[in-house]
Amino acid sequence: MKKIFSIILFAGLVLGTVGCKGNGSSSASDSSATDSKGSDSHSTTALEDSLSQTMGDMAGTDLKAGFQQNPDMEQQIDKDEFLKGMMAVIEMDTTKKSQSYMYGLQQGMRIYQELSQLEMQGVNVNRKLYINELKKAVESKDTLDLAKMQQDMQTKQNNANDMRERALKAKSEKNLAAGKKYVEELLKKDKDFKPATSGVYYKIENAGNGASFTDASVIDAKLLLKDINGNVLQNMSEPQPLPLAQIKQDPIFGKLYDIIKGMKPGAKATIVIPGDQIPEDMGLAPNMTYIFEITTVGLHTDTQA
Numbered sequence: 001m002k003k004i005f006s007i008i009l010f011a012g013l014v015l016g017t018v019g020c021k022g023n024g025s026s027s028a029s030d031s032s033a034t035d036s037k038g039s040d041s042h043s044t045t046a047l048e049d050s051l052s053q054t055m056g057d058m059a060g061t062d063l064k065a066g067f068q069q070n071p072d073m074e075q076q077i078d079k080d081e082f083l084k085g086m087m088a089v090i091e092m093d094t095t096k097k098s099q100s101y102m103y104g105l106q107q108g109m110r111i112y113q114e115l116s117q118l119e120m121q122g123v124n125v126n127r128k129l130y131i132n133e134l135k136k137a138v139e140s141k142d143t144l145d146l147a148k149m150q151q152d153m154q155t156k157q158n159n160a161n162d163m164r165e166r167a168l169k170a171k172s173e174k175n176l177a178a179g180k181k182y183v184e185e186l187l188k189k190d191k192d193f194k195p196a197t198s199g200v201y202y203k204i205e206n207a208g209n210g211a212s213f214t215d216a217s218v219i220d221a222k223l224l225l226k227d228i229n230g231n232v233l234q235n236m237s238e239p240q241p242l243p244l245a246q247i248k249q250d251p252i253f254g255k256l257y258d259i260i261k262g263m264k265p266g267a268k269a270t271i272v273i274p275g276d277q278i279p280e281d282m283g284l285a286p287n288m289t290y291i292f293e294i295t296t297v298g299l300h301t302d303t304q305a
Contacts, residue, residue: 120284123171176276178228196255198258200256204263204268208265208268210265212261217261218242218299218300219242219244219297220296222236223235226291227288227290251282259271263294272289273291
């Protein structure tokens with residue numbers, strides 16, 4: 001089953017390096033086939049050029065297939081910037097300067113993911129202050145007392161954890177209050193919304209046609225998930241297979257199971273999931289209320305997908 005509720009979501013980024021011969025030389029047997037590049041300091045043989053083209057074609061085709069299999073990915077990323085980021089890495093050589101830059105890039109990605117996860121939970125990070133303190137520590141001329149540093153780091157970590165918990169608690173209380181207000185106003189404004197036994201609220205926008213689905217059904221469905229502030233977390237405008245037998249066990253989809261199962265081909269429902277119905281370990285903003293829109297296009301014809 002494809003992971004539908006992939007909110008946390010961080011796309012796996014593989015940083016690849018392309019090694020070049022540092023001296024730009026080739027063996028005597030290949031010298032006659034060397035293709036002079038003019039301004040390019042790294043000459044390559046005809047065989048190496050063919051290998052380069054084949055590998056590039058394979059990598060490009062693999063990426064193309066990824067976009068084709070996940071058409072909504074193009075709505076979630078800027079392809080030009082995506083390629084620009086890839087090219088910046090691929091074009092690096094193997095000099096000390098480039099290797100140092102690459103190592104910094106890898107460390108930056110690790111920190112970026114850590115900060116992004118915190119911000120997804122609703123705790124904003126002042127990147128300028130973060131960078132200033134990071135650079136100050138790295139560029140300091142002082143020699144660290146490593147034993148003392150371990151003790152200091154533990155104290156700092158405890159302090160950071162405490163501040164993080166307090167920030168999350170404040171955000172949690174704010175989100176819970178905003179969610180309750182949103183639901184109260186929604187129920188007053190739109191009488192078609194009904195409470196479900198699972199704790200969510202739903203409205204059938206379009207009844208659809210035909211028979212309702214069963215536990216064994218695999219549905220082609222369009223999905224949209226956003227929070228009450230309008231931030232889109234997931235948007236699948238192209239139908240994706242959704243096996244009902246599996247979503248019943250999902251911590252989020254399980255609360256929507258009865259609603260989705262009762263829908264028919266061509267039906268559309270809007271479901272409001274109050275923040276206190278979201279498990280805390282999902283990595284989402286605490287107590288945030290979400291709006292889930294689902295269109296059940298019909299039965300999936302290939303249950304092996």
